[in-house]
Amino acid sequence: MPHPADSIDVIAPNFKARMSGVTSTVFRLVPIQAREMRIASSGPKIPEDIPQIPVSSLVTMSRRRRVWHARRNNEMLAGIALRRLLGKDLKLMFTSAAQRDHKALTKWMIRRMDRVVATSARSAAFLEVPAQVIHHGIDAERFAPHPDKDALRRDLGLPEGKVLVGCFGRIRPQKGNDLFIDMMLRLLPGRPDVVAVMMGGVTDQFRDFHKGLVDKVAAAGLQERVLFLPEDPHWDVSRWFKALDLYVAPQRWEGFGLTPLEAMACAVPVVATRAGAFEELVQDGQTGTLVEIEDLDAMTEATARLLDDAALRADWSAKARAHSAAHCRIEQEAEALCRIYRELLDEA
Template sequence: MGLRPRMAISDIEVIAPHFKRRLSGVTSTVVQLIPKQLEAGVKISTLGPGLPDDLPKLRYRDLLQCWVRPSSGKKRIWHARRNIEMVAGIFLRDVLRMPMKLVFTSAAQRNHTDFTKAMIRRMDGVIATSGRSGAFLEVPHTVVMHGIDTTLFHPPRTNDDLFSASGLPGKYAIGCSGRIRHQKGTDLFVDAMIALLPHYHDWTAIITGRVTAEHEGFHAELEERIAKAGLTDRIVFLGEVDDVKLWYRRFSLFVAPSRNEGFGLTPLEAMASATATVTSDAGAYAEMNVSGSTGMIVPAGDGDALRNAIEPYLADPGRAKRHGENALAHVTTHFEIGGEVKGVSAVYEATLAGER
């Protein structure tokens, strides 16, 4: 896509601030959701750095015009997803007295700090991205789980979508995607592969994702373990790839071994690509994966359980194919991004109507 024309501030009814330059799970959510909200008629614009040029953007100086309501006559929605964005919204509404309603989406699955709780209590509407994250909220809220754009994430369609087109060894690929760090459980995946791949010669393990400076030592240690096991050509770090969607289609099995997560979109992205998944129970994984049907779920941080859940798929690639087909049907039925758009819009409407 090219640059999207800037929207007139008088037309904008929802502002989605994004006050973080680096890629994160929140970024992925915004990038996928906002185009679908626009298609559904939501008059929404982003504000802040770190987002693609094809999303509508406000300039910070445009906020000076927010004392005037949009042409619809409604108050604007300020949809925050981080603490700093809640702070900014409270300042605009309560200090500058701009006609705004504040909505916050919470993905955290931990007890909030007193500061965060105080800000959440000042929101006009609150969304939890899963039942588990909602359990940590002390205010009325609506659960709206993230969805996936199945026009972007889809099963293999061409020969290039097949693992054989990668030029890497083996008949089947088992993948793990995400930032390379302890929190994501990359080491648990590597240890499982070191234990299993010597017994299953048709499989190659692929790890995609960025290594930030503070985790370079962690990454180097993993590469050293792999080299000592003599598996350098079968456990491959690709780094941050240009198009991870292609790799989801090439994987026969996807593993999400996170020790903790906010929500965690990667299993849904893999499932929409007709790829079976083995996940921990971190984040919302247990609410999206169906153990024994679309994949398997294991306790977060349990390396032995992870290895034992993966092995039946390596021993029987047909099981991976069957569960991948089930995963595609499950996502199509329950996790289409259109459902998320409708759920978020319902919260906007209730918030404007004065309901929590």
């Protein structure tokens, strides 16, 4: 959906060709924000249905006021260069999800921003400039309970009549996939009605890590009870969340982490570590259970409790859906960002 650059008031660059959490955020938000504002993305590989302007037009666009909303270092740098070297009248904005001390160059660029947003209070604590916290939201219409879970499982090739426990996302140590597998190897032998589902992409760097998990499951004789699935080829993980009964987010580190929220929106309670923004998303004891990072015993105990108590799962399932639908919608995130865009466009 190409647009002339001079018709756009807000540019949300996406300078990464491979799919990532940040890329997904841009592609989800821009079409919603475009209902209210003249906004477009720009980058090397933008889907046709996303409002966009060519990268080449960034250099030739007129010098009238625009907002440049960066989410990566290279995008911040491009915005600074467009303003300083080419004289574009850009108001620079940056969203930070990192939960670590920033390097000197990053700090320098952040100080040049006109407005900074953090995706969580924990992320804001690592910034040395004032920041407004705006949580990511989810599409509560797409991520919603399915009326016939068994039919959905048939369509997806998942076992029917079982309690399904999921762990989705990239397969790598920081995501805690090994903790999930170790926990399930503890829990599955005494619970024949439970099946674990791990789904996600594996990059070359972590092929051996993934193979080690598969081999560990095979050595335990549980390869029929622990399913390793590739990421959805259509980039639509919502169907898989809807098929679950329980979701586990065992991360060691996370920038923000949408998966617990996506699960809750599908009426699936969660067990999550205190990584990323999970503490701000999960209502402990209401929509899920929070445990300390790498505390395998606590994670196992919390998961066992929910596996063994169908009534508790049902109660938390209803509360998870209600909470996420009321407080965590992507439309709320989009509007909060648009308010900042309008303020920046109106500044003297």
